[in-house]
Amino acid sequence: MRSYLVSIALSGLAVAANAQTSTPTRSVSAAQGAVVRWPGNCQRCSFESRVWNPVNGTCYYPIDMEKKAGTYTISRRTTGGKLESARLTVTEKPCQQEDIKNFKKMEYVKVSEKNQARHRREMDELNPILLAKNEERPPVFDLPVTKPTAQLPAGKGFGDCRTFAGQPADRHTGTDYAVSAGTPVRSVGNGRVVLAANHFFSGNSVYIDHGNGLLSEYFHLKSIDVKPNQTVTKGQKIGVVGETGRTTGPHLHFGARWHGEKINPGYLLMDPSDMPQVQ
Incomplete structure (x- = not known):
């Protein structure tokens, strides 16, 4: 009898939990590498196994550039306690092929065992930062x-x-901007420098944690003006444009990871109302 009553009680809890979650009637479609927006009185946001807080009451859902194309469920809990879901359709963004034939820095083509070992050490230090659940x-x-x-x-x-x-090289995770050498590079927002170092492939590199799982990346700098654990403010100079590392000339590589997803940093620079939005 007791086990029967426990079974009924658990069933009741399951029904109550299901009643709080609405069947997805809303939807949005976005390409790999994009950021989806769901505005309005959000308290918590979730996508698959990851859960995070909104930014100024809006849920943002970054989509990794290598996320498998298909349909997923995203959810949010409103400030009133209601749990809502929506269908997210991820479309494929084909990988554009670029063949750089007259590349002069051959040490980055025929990489020595010494530099391969150096790169592995650098990644051992960097991966925990890139994968941190912050x-x-x-x-x-x-x-x-x-x-x-x-x-x-x-x-x-x-x-x-x-x-x-x-x-062949790994897929390019950031966006390249043709900016002249010596141009000051600024932090795109308030944050904390989590790494500032010279790396084999990315040259002089700076990584800044902006909270809410957002990490910005600045590569190939000529020089670095900040140190690890330093607090920076929006617009603060962190270095100058250069061509260190595997480059064909001076430029700024600007990248971003949000909740661990590699995204097109251009979405951070656009007006949020222009992002794909749940309807």
Whole structure:
């Protein structure tokens, strides 16, 4: 009898829990690497197994550039306690091939065992930062973020598949901006420097944690003006544009990861109302 009553009680809890979750009637479609927006009185946001807080009452759902195309469920809990769900359709963004044939820095094509070992050590230090689940740190940024340089030309290269003198490279995780050497580079928002170092492939590099799982990346700098654990403010100079690491010339590589997802940083620079929005 007792087990029967326990079974009934558990069934009742399941029914009550299901009653709180509405069947997805809303939907949104976005490409790999995009950021989806669900505005309005949000208290908590969730996508698959990850849960995080909203930014100024809006849920943002970053989509990794290599997220498998298909339909997913995203959810949010409103300030009134209601749990709502929506269908997210992720569309494929084809990998554009770029063959850099006359590449002159051959040490990045035929990588020596010494430099391979160096790269592995650098990744051992970097991966815990890239994979850190820091969603619970409150956001100290607003959207859109400020530009990483005062004058920012159109960017290119996000998600590209590149070869250097015939040697394949990993997919390009950031956007390249053709900015002159020596141009000051600025932090796009308030935050804390989690890493500032010279790396083999990315050259002089800075990583800044802005809270809410948002990490900004600045590569190939000529020089670095900040140190790890330093607090920075929006628009603060963190270095100058250069061509260190695997580059074909001076430029700024600006990248972003949000809740661990590699996203097109251009979405952080746009007016949030222009992002794909749950309808």
